[in-house]
Amino acid sequence: MAFRSPPEAPTVATGPAVSAAESHLSYRSNWLRAAVLGANDGIVSTSSLVLGVAGSGASGSAIVTAGIAGLVGGALSMAAGEYVSVSSQRDTELADVRLEEHELRTDPEGELAELQAIYEDRGLPAELAGQVAEALTARDALTAHLRDELGLEEERRARPVQAAGSSAAAFASGAIVPLLAAGLVPDGARTPVIVVVTLVALAALGAIGARLGGARRRPATVRVLGWGAAAMAVTYLIGAAVGTAI
Template identity: 60%
Template sequence: MVRPTASTVPSAHAEPHLSGRSGWLRAAVMGANDGILSTASLIAGVAAGSGDKAVILLAGLAGMVAGALSMAAGEYVSVSSQADVEKADVARERRELETNPEGELAELQAIYEERGLRSDLAAEVAEELTQHDALTTHLRDEIGLTDLSPPRPVQAALVSAATFAAGAAVPLGVAAFVPVSGLIWWVAAGTLVALGLLGALGAQAGGAPRGRAALRVILWGALAMAATSAIGALVGEVL
């Protein structure tokens, strides 16, 4: 029997993992989905209460710009906060390793014992990994921090803003080229198609079932547009 050698066994780092895409993929999908749905809902609501196409397009354009800036600011603040928390955890672990190395070693051994290793083997593994890179080992095995998807606030902000604007351009573009009489139905149709494609694309990029993801966003998109259209119609009657 031929035993695998280091040269024949594929490296874990060479194998592609979809979870490494989670940072930018989440921001991109969320931005595009919000851009399509919120702008389409806004256009549908205004169109249901007003027959002025200029007003409808102005509302859609304002929603696209405001939404893109809001998404960028929200993502930047959110991811920056995450990065600050992780930096604080790193600093605390570094201090604990400097002031109480024996206690940290025992803590690491206990973690490996809880995962199923024998006491003597857990102690050996803890000592070996501590000698190799104590800080990285504690960050990974004690508090779950890895370098798989580090927080990138600027990237998240730019991706969210760009994808929101791109998504919002779909219902806004449809509204610009169709007559006012059937505008709501054209925008709704275009929006649902775009949402379905986006849901399937995001699922494929993340390795999830495409049909279920597409159906989920189409359902919620239809509900959102129906609700805003109904509210717009009621407000339009009052005014």
């Protein structure tokens, strides 16, 4: 866990100054994960659902109804699951905050020494580490310990409501793509159009996710396309088999 000193704390010159315009992408990890996961689930699950129903030989109205039910149910399920999961993470974070508050009240000297030891372990000389620890403790001891001892930075703290809302919105935005294709295309062309539209949407999602996360586009796109195509194929074949049997 890298230590990042605030502007007023003493620093050790290790190379050229970092440009103020430099930006990193790791701060996007939480919302990017939820958004990409939600949109991918919306596209794949809804397209697979409508293709499975279409493979069974159901009518167009039944296919669209199944798609709408999948969109609504999936969005609510994503929201509920994300809220519960992130709330558990938030509870753990709050417990750590309360523990640090208690330790700072009951043993401030020990906590100061602990903070100094952290900076020494990261390469600062003992004297400089003590100066940094004292400066950060005087400014905001709790924030310093949460960040540098526990890795809890404010911009990366768990936010259950935000996570639930973004996951539901992302799922719905992805699910609407195959749903529109299922509802607007005539019976004869419905299945191939859903497949093509879904693959195009998945390719775009993979490229956008890679772009936002600073990753390579081709592996991300191929990964999303491969799993999406497999899910649609399996669901369609199962739907066709069930429709034939029934």
